[in-house]
Amino acid sequence: MSRSDWEVVIGLEIHAQLSTSSKIFSGASTAFGAQPNVQACAEDIALPGVLPVLNRGAVERAIRFGLALGSRIAPKSVFERKNYFYPDLPAGYQVSQLELPVVQGGTITIRVGEGEGAYEKTIRLTRAHLEEDAGKSLHEDFHGMSGIDLNRAGMPLLEIVSEPDMRSSAEAAAYARAIHALVRWIDICDGNMQEGSFRCDANVSVRRKGAEAFGTRREIKNLNSFRFLQQAIDFEVAWQIETLEDGGRFEQSTVLFDPATGQTRMMRSKEDAHDYRYFPDPNLLPLMIEPEWIERVRATMPELPMAMKARFEREFGLSAQDAAALIASREMADYFSAVVAATGAEHAKLCANWMMGELAARLNRAGLEIDAAPVSGAQLAGLLLRIADGSISNAIARQVFEALWNGEGTDADEIIERLGLKQVTDSGAIEAMIEEVIAANPKSVEEFRGGKEKAFNALVGQVMKASRGKANPARVNELMRRRLGT
Amino acid sequence: MSLSNEQVVHLARLARLSIPEDVNVTRKQLDSIFVLVSQMQTVDTTDVEPMSHPQELAARMREDVVTETPCLAAFQAIAPQAEAGLYLVPKVIE
Amino acid sequence: MTLSPIFDAPVSVLRRALDEKEISSIELTGLFLDRIEALDPGLNAFITVDRERTLAEARAADERIARNETKPLTGIPLAYKDVFCTEGMLTTCASKMLSNFVSPYDAHVVSLLKQAGAVNLGKTNMDECAMGSSSETSYYGPVNNPWEPGHVAGGSSGGSAAAVAARLAPIATGSDTGGSVRQPAAFCGITGIKPTYGLVSRYGMIAYASSLDQGGAFGASAEDCALLLSAMTGFDPRDSTSLDRPTENYAAAIEAPVSDAARPLAGLTIGIPKEFFPDEMGSEIRAAVEEALAQYRALGASLRDIDLPNARLAIPVCYVIAMAEASSNLSRFDGVRYGHRAAEYADLVDMYCKSRSEGFGAEVQRRILAGTFVLSHGYYDAYYLQAQKLRRLIAGDFQRAFAGCDLIAGPTSPVTAWVLGSMSDDPVQMYLADIYTTPVNLAGLPGLSHPCGFDAAGLPIGLQLIGNYFSEARLLTATHRFQQATDWHLRRPPVSAPAA
Structure with missing residues (x-):
């Protein structure tokens, strides 16, 4: 068995942070780089009694995205709670969309490779949904504890989920780049990957060529550059094939990519099987998008x-x-x-x-x-x-x-x-320079007449030099030949 | 419907509650709740649309403007453990 | 001229006394603070009272009155159920989890009442996290019924109801998820209204079950409830479920002139659901409720039988939904940003588990576990989703009924206030007491309870009136007419200071 006996199957989940001024469910600022927690308002830190209110700007950006991919903009979509405990998740649940996402379906055509071998491919979108981001755990040591910064909590995200349509890391990278270019093109995300405004998770599996069923997949989390995305997938694919060819097996799981080693490793914190207990958020009514709104947004699309x-x-x-x-x-x-x-x-x-x-x-x-x-x-x-x-x-x-x-x-x-760089095309001026060059280079003239074409080029070069590059080369050629009588 | 002790332990873990000292007692109390709840299964609701909100309205949205200027000092004053603007928790391992 | 003491007077009389400078808000507030100090040890209706702070508010109210910047509640003392966040003041939800929580902000209701110039007497006791029907699960100990100490005050807003009944506060706020305003109002012999879901902002009202919770008002009478409710309602852009509609002046609405003074309720049809009068119903409650209905008929209302066939399922449906939402709503209490954190723990997960299990009482933990279960993989459809479907059927029953009547009437509770501790071993038995109040929350309708008699032990009995959406004025008006013709709402418990 060799690498060529296997087919790689990749789907991407991209989190694009929407370029709103305020958060998705609160009026706190989304500006990047503030001191820890100064942009975490009562709602973002989930004080008792606070309530979310949906940001219209976030919805409008989701509509723009759907229009750009020819997706269905759901007339009714529902915000649900994904329940789990984590210190960077202040409410103990993330508000997201599961059953009824705002953007459904759609396609994007990508160009893979360069030059002769380049080809186009259409990738299908499964969905794109609105959700809130979590905060950050800082792992520097605070007396053996971790620090929690909730400035990022409540940032508006559009999670863009593709079908498993990509068959190589190059296709995955090309797709990610195309989405990246697109979200910036339609002005819904700044695309800044260093600041985490655009992050990719890759679902990777392999199967024997010709097989119908998908292989067991592993999800590589939080890839924040296209290069890492491609490296991580390449490593993961090689690891999966090697594992399977050695007769091994692996579980569906979540892994992290370490750019320093170029390897993927299992996440340690997922200690128990997740049961997120999704249910419609009772604080948020269904998101209804009227056709008129969609048309108003369409009119502003580039x-x-x-x-x-x-x-x-x-x-x-x-x-x-x-x-x-x-x-x-x-x-x-x-x-x-x-x-x-x-x-x-x-x-x-x-x-x-x-x-x-x-x-x-x-x-x-x-x-x-x-x-x-x-x-x-x-x-x-x-x-x-x-x-x-x-x-x-x-x-x-x-x-x-x-x-x-x-x-x-x-x-x-x-x-x-x-x-004074204007090109000299005036015959008189060029002829004068030619006379000077012929007079100064009798040897070259003789060699040319003896049949050495190289000598001609040298003479032309001398004229160009004399004109400091400004003489029209074609004109010099023509006049020189005429002067030397060939 | 009756729960097993294992289910009770699993639920406590999901809900981040300590495992009850006597799981049997908790299980019996939960079972009695589910005996009451089982009345719901007597009605055929095949074509009924679930109702999540008493008012069946659309989400009201706010305009995208910054309206909150959080007061870090006030928020951190009530935190069990905070330092340098951060909330401190036992080490998070990824 | 009334000879009754001022603490017993309706708010309209207090208003007049303040406006005519017969009494200052400081004096009035001081009177109630003194009563709390003297009588609350026997009731345990309050969790937090801050005399200095309260008197400062009263002083500010007096200044407003002196400047003629008076609104209906300016200078009137009132109490808040401890589910409402009050800036700079302990807000506990009667839970150890929040026993150290000084709220950095005001609930919308608190802001509105502050703006109106009302004076905050203190925070009242309740069932922990509003989970209960007896105010016994409080971390701060149970509330006693002012009519018979040793009996429960009802719940979850038992502290507010007991405080108003014992005249430790003229009026008080509550919250109602499955009957938590109406049932304690019935148990304590006062009037309590839960308005249409969405009329009172939930912003800053610590959530139990978000799709059922609604703030409400307690008073001795419909008139007092109308004054308080008028000041509590109003659109709040911070609550996505707050309804954007003009506020109503219920106090003015109930005084609307009637054409036939002898029959002020002529033209009003009251539906009587047979499901609310089962055969096994206690005879004292049946008699009191039927007598009240006869009174309504005497006032001109016509009565007709109606059906609410799915209402019998309201308890399991309401509890499944409430417990599911609560299991998620209470996840934010994790010992990270505020509230109780365990002193010792091995790691992060242990910190969560210990903090939460130390911070929450048994009933709260039970409901979190049950709520976690009904949302969990494999059980969601059979429990949570089925409950949401039945919720629609129950709401539909009401709409069919309101096609043929204006209001629906029945007992507020199938029982009167029970002996403290008598139901603690069997939580389900207590859930069953919410049979008549829970359907109203599921549909999001307004409901009101007013006193209509006493049982043989001298414990109050309440009549529940249910209206269609936005019929608060009609509910309050009907009750007001009833109260103008009867005196149940004027009965006061024989409260005395406990022996030292």
């Missing part, structure tokens, strides 16, 4: 990534690969749209090339995201227009781009003018 990708291919003649790269994030797409709007659709391909070439490389080197790029879309457009009209060469353009990046000018035209 163009969605896959629709935009199709339009880029159709309107601008871009390849699927390029179009996919440009919709990787809302910021990327916005930037591209701004550049194309300024250059005109006929230069879209040039825009795409520059964004994914020079701009992407420069951002990468600087460790910046596109929304922090020092060169604005308008500035880049100004530069591309000068390439398009032949005013500057690509090489000069890179120089101008660098100047723009470093803030050494307001726009491309100003820099080109100030530094």
